[in-house]
Amino acid sequence: MxxxxxxxxxxxxxxxxxxxxxxxxxxxxxxxxxxxxxxxxxxxxxxxxxxxxxxxxxxxxxxxxxxxxxxxxxxxxxxxxxxxxxxxxxxxxxxxxxxxxxxxxxxxxxxxxxxxxxxxxxxxxxxxxxxxxxxxxxxxxxxxxxxxxxxxxxxxxxxxxxxxxxxxxxxxxxxxxxxxxxxxxxxxxxxxxxxVNVERILPSRDSAARGPDPGPPVVVFVGTLKPWHGVEHLLRARASAATDWHLRVVGDGPQRAFLEELAASLGVEAEFTGAVAPAEVPGLLAGCAVAVAPYPATADAEDQYFSPLKIYEYAAAALPVVASRVGQVPAAVQDGVTGLLVAPSDPAALARAIDALVADPGRRRAMGRAGRRDAVARRxxxxxxxxxxADTGLAGADPRGTPRSGSTAPRPSAAGAPR
Missing domain, CATH: 3.40.50.2000 (Glycogen Phosphorylase B;)
Known part of the structure; x- marks a missing residue:
């Protein structure tokens, strides 16, 4: 074809x-x-x-x-x-x-x-x-x-x-x-x-580790540094954290200078990697222990229309996800199973959730492995x-001529369309 x-x-x-x-x-x-x-x-x-x-x-x-x-x-x-x-x-x-x-x-x-x-x-x-x-x-x-x-x-x-x-x-x-x-x-x-590409993004080293952390675990954010990602709330969460963890911010964007200045004013030592090619992301996730999607609150729920690509990548890396309870995020993060959901635009709640996972390595690693299983099975x-x-003229056979199997017809969605 x-x-x-x-x-x-x-x-x-x-x-x-x-x-x-x-x-x-x-x-x-x-x-x-x-x-x-x-x-x-x-x-x-x-x-x-x-x-x-x-x-x-x-x-x-x-x-x-x-x-x-x-x-x-x-x-x-x-x-x-x-x-x-x-x-x-x-x-x-x-x-x-x-x-x-x-x-x-x-x-x-x-x-x-x-x-x-x-x-x-x-x-x-x-x-x-x-x-x-x-x-x-x-x-x-x-x-x-x-x-x-x-x-x-x-x-x-x-x-x-x-x-x-x-x-x-x-x-x-x-x-x-x-x-x-x-x-x-x-x-x-x-x-x-x-x-998510579950063959290119593999489980983090922390997900297979045992016992206490040898040093401060790495908490990571991946994404474009723009206001609708809420990275400033993550910096403020680090400033008020009760446990010791290293913050890695992967990505670049128009907010970078502001965020670096905010980190300095808060006394937060954060690693800003700048823009990286997609091929570099798996390696940067491999050394992390917790991943964060700190989306801010918006006035209109319809503004939260995005499908959280970063969360699926975090899950493929077997990282437990701390994310804001907005938009489609609750469908991507099983609260208490593959991560923790918090109120948006709330640095204190964000800090408490991250601290809870940093303080309990066994729990966070189990969550990470559960997220990886879900990513492999469904994502x-x-x-x-x-x-x-599914159910189109392109679904019946593999273009190489071999029958395909395992596809499931979409379910009706709330929008009145298949899912």
Whole structure:
């Protein structure tokens, strides 16, 4: 099977270090594990090409900058950028049609109708994955001029897709509302949370250790340093901790300078690694004992639409997870079994939970091993893709010609779509 994977989002470097980049790379691996001949079409590449994906054919169709002098006002510049995004997606579709494909899998991006064009021209099945309510995000946090065109593009994509996979219930509900408002139908939507590569991320050394800690255990956070990750609460938790533990912050972002200054003002010695390639993350997790996802509170529960990729990676590393009780997190962390849930934006509660696991090595190691078992049994990217493809024309047989087994049809979800 020849699969065209499309990412027309200029905000996602497919070979970058962002969580979105990891998602793209892992879905590519999952398709290749099924025997598909994958060709990648993207508007932005990035500079962190994984060795095991170096042989994937890549077609780069960048979004060109707006011509100088043609868009004097801010709204005009935004409109020109939106047209450029749509044009890049159109050119990607033309390339896929010219190259030929037996199926297409597209990561949803604003103004793209590539999947609809490709499936219509080639008569092949398509899978659309939706990772965020991009129209709302763009309108709220950036600039959006032609919202009607953005919504119409999504409706066209969903109508053409054999399956639309959303990372969470809130995203699935958003897709259904948006498509309905555009006069379309979204009956083939399912919820498919993020997964983890359980072969690349292996159990931490602490999970197999016995007896007391030889020194202060390492507590880790992995992610982009932006406000919605709540790392400042973790720094304040370390400052008020009753036990001794070393704090490692893996990642980079616009908050880094602020967080380093905050750590210094609190007298907290924290290790900031800066940006790392996804291939380096398993090694950084291997020496840790507890992992943290300190998401802050938000005014609107629908803002917590994300599927917590970091939590699944923590679990694969057999690390107990201390996480805020928000959004989809309670579905990813079994409180008291694979980790501990705490109130969001509460450094004192965060400190107490981490202290409890630092003070009881046997308990935390048992939690970590339970998380690893769950990740292997239910959270692999192979299982994620199998769930997405279940009951579609792509599910019946392995592309290499051997029958597949073990896929389970999704359950109905609260959003009215399969899961």
């Amino acid at each position: 020849r699969l065209a994977y499309v990412c027309a989002d200029p905000g996602v470097p497919v070979f970058g270090t962002k969580g979105a980049s990891v998602h793209v790379q892992e879905i590519l691996r999952a398709w290749r594990a099924r025997g598909a001949e994958v060709r990648l079409y993207a508007t932005r590449l990035g500079e962190q090409m994984p060795a095991d994906l170096a042989d994937v054919p890549v077609v780069h169709v960048p979004v060109p900058p707006a011509p100088l002098g043609t868009a004097p006002g801010r709204a005009d510049r935004v409109a020109a950028r939106e047209r450029a995004q749509a044009d890049a997606a159109r050119r990607i579709a033309e390339r896929v049609v010219a190259d030929g494909a037996d199926a297409v899998h597209e990561r949803y991006s604003l103004f793209s109708t590539a999947l609809a064009v490709i499936t219509g021209a080639l008569g092949v099945p398509g899978v659309l994955e939706v990772n965020a309510p991009l129209v709302d995000e763009q309108r709220t946090h950036r600039d959006l001029v032609d919202e009607d065109a953005a919504r119409a593009a999504l409706a066209a994509q969903v109508a053409a897709a054999e399956r639309t996979a959303c990372v969470s219930e809130p995203v699935a509900r958003w897709v259904q509302r948006t498509v309905a408002a555009a006069g379309g139908e979204a009956g083939r939507v399912l919820v498919a949370p993020n997964g 692999s990217w192979t299982a994620v893709l199998d769930d997405i493809l």
